[in-house]
Amino acid sequence: MSKVGLVTVLFNSDNVLEDFFKSLSLQTLKDYHLYLIDNTPNVTTTALIERLVQRFPITGYSHISNSQNLGVAKGNNQGIEHSIASGCTHTLLLNNDIEFEQNFLFEKMYKYATDHQEAIIVPKIYFYDTRKIWMAGGRFNKNRGVAYHVGLGDNDGPSYDKAKHFDYSPTCFMLIDNHVFKKVGMMDERYFVYYDDTDFIYRAVQKGFMVFYMPSLEVLHKVSSSTGGKESLFSIYYTTRNRIYFLRKNFKGLQKIIAMSFTLATRAIRYLGYERKQRSEMIRALKDGFGMELFRSKEG
Secondary structure (H helix, E strand, O other): OOOEEEEEEEOOOHHHHHHHHHHHHOOOOOOEEEEEEEOOOOHHHHHHHHHHHHHOOOOOEEEEEOOOOOOHHHHHHHHHHHHHHOOOOEEEEEOOOEEOOOOOHHHHHHHHHHHHOOOEEEEEEEEOOOOOEEEOOEEEEOOOOEEEEOOOOOOOOHHHOOOEEEOEOOOOEEEEEOHHHHHHOOOOHHHOOOOHHHHHHHHHHHOOOOEEEEEEEEEEEOOOOOOOOOOOHHHHHHHHHHHHHHHHHHOOHHHHHHHHHHHHHHHHHHHHHOOHHHHHHHHHHHHHHHHOOOOOOOOO
């Protein structure tokens, strides 16, 4: 029986898996089982994984193939369910487009969680290319209905070196005590991608949990630090649809009116600057966001 279930969702991930497995193999904590939830399974990926576990030995893994892309939220749930069923006390949700150079990362996170009864822990996360901060904690702006990363794009410094609790963090590298899922429920699979982590952490905070940020622990995230460029139709659709759905599901009364008004106003401004296809996706996303049936996760 492993202490920690590692859960990562694969989606055309072959080009990042070597560094991911190398990072895993260096960890001093060996009492884990890796669940690779594959939304784009193919023989090439399977062969690659088999080669990598020979080159970079890990304690145990399961490669779970889906017949189609079921989304990040569903993939995480599959891994979480395996982690709980196998008797793990904790689940570490982690992207595979990351590297971690500290070989004590898992060990220190797990030890702190168990010694101090911290239910949710995250490290400091940097952009891989510039080593600027990608996430040093997170906050939730209820008036706007959005979550944001503390320190995004900043150079590191003393102001980001204090361990503290936050009411938000992305789940790209997050250690969670498995009793949290019993209290809060699982990820809402209706999101598919985007806002699924926001929704989960928001519900967790409502249940009395907070995210503990450990700045002495560091992860590198392979996302571009550059900004700009035309928004993709995929991004326009899911970020808009899911934001509307999130507000409808979680907010009430005046708070809901304020956040929804802000959201619709900003969508209108973006709409004016979009091209024809982008506008069509925006309209479709708004219709679907308001039309989706609200889902309530089962809670313990």
